[in-house]
Amino acid sequence: MARMKTAITVGVIVALLGAGGALAFPVVTGPSGGTGDEQLSPEKAAILQAEAERQQQAAATSEATPLGTPVLSCPRDSSGDTFVRPFDGGPFHPKQTIYFTNVARVLSDPGQPTWIYAGAISTDRQQGVLFVQNEELDPCAAALNPGDVSPIQVFLTPYKWGRVTIAAVSSKSIEFTTDSGVKGSFDLAAHSFLVDGIALSPLATPVVPGEDTLIPTPTVSARRNDESIVATPSAGIATPNISD
Amino acid sequence: MCPNGGTCYPSTAGQQWAYVARDVQSWISSQGWSSQITIWAGSDFEQRTSYSTPDYDNWDCPLKTKQFVDGYNYGGATGYRLVDFGSAWTGLNCDHANSGPPWTTNDVYYIAWGATSDWPLPETYSQYAVNSWLAVEAVNGSQGRMRPVGVMTECSTGDVLPTSNCWVQGNGQNEFAPRQGWDTLRLGLRPTYLSTLWDYDYAVNIKWQP
8 A cells, every 4th residue: 555645635536537537638639549448357358338327327316417417607705825835837838937936815805816927937037927806706607607717917027136926915916025135015006016106006017827828028128117217126136137 | 644633554545545536436436526526536657767865765665555445445445446657667665774674666566556546657757667667568468458547747838738848847857748758558469469459548738846
């Protein structure tokens, strides 16, 4: 008997590992030869036969309940934990996950959890970024109406400070550090960075990452949204490479 | 998996696991879903890959594992597949004192395919892992070719999984993605079974997170 690699290992397989199972997905099959059934032992062939018969009998039963009946609503408890933890996956294409550092969940408004993913964009490790998304309060309803899914808002750091790491969270803001040593906060309501008492707007208009689209590297045409603020980089802050 | 918790013989644990598969399948049938869902049991049968700590504590010797398998197969609840989604490492002594009998290809073959209800779902997270399963097939395939239901990898990233290397948080390495493992295993078997290569139904992933 082997011990479990993770607590969920065996349970997941037992729960559903069959046609349409939660973890199982069909893949495109390559060129193939025979079925090979003739090489199965009678005992194994009997198990396959029993499976097939169970499925056929159930399919012929008028009481069979279609699995595809949609659940229209499944509101969930919106309280839960506030935390910061290492990045462990999220609603991103794998190509975009390379430079993530960590993720936080905060209750930005009463009853509305928000997730913040921190890191750098995948095409430029020096360009820090925060991804912000409201947690779905009714994931079933959202799944039926994809247009209602909360968008992912993308906030690029004003300067190329390197990867962003979330250090702490509160209900209205997060505190962060960067690879270049910058320490500051990000206001979740105002969507602005605050460093050394100076409020800085994100670098570029937020974009929504798509499966095949990497967050584009900011170009020299990108400007700070709030030109009235003059940021004076502190010691250790990388010199901005934006020309006004 | 022991009755009422606590401890029990491996064979008893295996028997209980078969009961779980049977009972869940019965419930699925009672809901009218068994035309669409079939329950298989599974276990991550693995072997140590080194003598270093803590690897010797993680995986059992072949005797105990085979007792579990026998309990599953011959404990009274038959007809439900037991999928071995583990590894096929052989050659290292197996117990805490590094003196237990090493796993052999015979042992792996038995728990993955030789026992009546057992089907392999090889862990194919690297070329080495694929090769270890190919070695089992090469040595023991004459007793009856194994017929994997698919392959399994352990990527930590979410959907959509990549088709080539993926990040594994559990060990901090890049490993094979499901499709990559699926292709590599079939490629390895092709010289032997050129005209009768199985189509594996599934390429699956289980996140390995510390």
